[in-house]
Amino acid sequence: MKRPKIAKKAMGSRFPKSFFWGYFVALLLISGVHIALLLGMQEAHFNDIIIVHVILAFWALVAGGLTLYTRIQVRKTYEIPMQRLAEATARIAKGDFSARVAPLNKKSDFDYLDVMIEDFNKMAEELGSIETLRVDFFSNVSHEIKTPIAVIQNAAEVLKRQDVNEVQRKENIDTITSAAKKLNTLITNILKLNKLENQSITPHVSSFDVCEQLVQSAILFENVWEEKGIEFEADIADERKKIVADEELMPLLWNNLLSNAFKFTEKGGTVSLREYSENGKIYVIVEDSGCGMDEQTTKHIFDKFYQGDTSHSTEGNGLGLALAMRVLQLSGGTISVESSPGVGTKFTVILNE
Ligand SMILES: Nc1ncnc2c1ncn2[C@@H]1O[C@H](COP(=O)(O)OP(=O)(O)O)[C@@H](O)[C@H]1O
Ligand SMILES: [Mg+2]
Secondary structure (H helix, E strand, O other): OOOOOOOOHHHOOOOOHHHHHHHHHHHHHHHHHHHHHHHHHHHOOOOHHHHHHHHHHHHHHHHHHHHHHHHHHHHHHHHHHHHHHHHHHHHHHOOOOOOOOOOOOOHHHOOHHHHHHHHHHHHHHHHHHHHHHHHHHHHHHHHHHHHHHHHHHHHHHHHHOOOOOHHHHHHHHHHHHHHHHHHHHHHHHHHHHHHHHOOOOOOOEEEEEHHHHHHHHHHOOHHHHHHHOOEEEEEEOOOOOEEEEEOOOHHHHHHHHHHHHHHOOOOOOEEEEEEEEEOOEEEEEEEEOOOOOOHHHHHHOOOOOOOOOHHHHHHOOOOHHHHHHHHHHHHOOEEEEEEEOOOEEEEEEEEEO
16 A cells, blocks of 8 residues: 655654754763863862762763753653553544544644644544444434334234235235335345445446446336326437446446436426536536425435435435445546425536546
């Protein structure tokens, strides 16, 4: 793995050469003082015993001073920050991801220890957010699995009874089938998302015709727009446009955008699929005249399991756009959304040619 670059200035030593030169010069000067002291005392005809004691006292003072100074410097520059880091690491190891360490210097004077502390804080934050995601994920999954299972259980109980007529029997079998289908899609989606998140599906990028793929995806919804009496417009400007992306993953994105557009648009509405290219970028726009979303909903639609419009919640599990987003991240594309309640929604996907 390539090592991330740390600014050269920040990589400088905490005890630079100049520090040791300082020691060297200071000791030379002190030895000068020693000689001056000695000569001065001899000149003044001091008793030899006194001279020895004064010199000894002088060096005891110098040695004590230098040792103390070195000790304070080492403590300040290494020991204290390392102890703080050790305490924070121990807290994280115990599962407390709120542990943070304060850097020692101002941002403009950061050295490598500060950089390390800052990276440590970032790491702790990331770990914390992964942990919350994991906890939320499991409670969401459990909820999503329990609901259809309860539905299946109820319908099966009804079927067990002697007095069910043919109509009720058919209704309950349909209920079981659709709940089972929902469970099936849920599990398939979770597995796909998990694979995508762990990157065990490394994108198999190849160059393929995106226009052809868009048409193929749109055709899948023919029944839906006919049944719902929705006017569907497709305007694919390029006859053929190659993009470099994962050919198998991209339909997940198109199908999700189109299925949402048809799902959230009432009878008699319109859905459009447009494609054009400009300055080396390919734009794909899915627009509908459906129920739209308020600002709060728009902010969360790419979160796993988020469903804004609960009236359609039986028809999905809130994983579609999370998957779509992940597919785009792997393909180097972007997605944006504009929506207003009661007017409609417009998703814009931008990909590189
Ligand atoms: N075209 C759209 N019109 C209105 N709301 C939409 C549209 N597309 C997505 N949303 C909102 O975003 C939410 C998340 O979408 P998605 O992840 O595909 O989940 P799902 O389709 O299973 O509900 C939907 O529940 C809905 O509230
Ligand atoms: Mg969806």
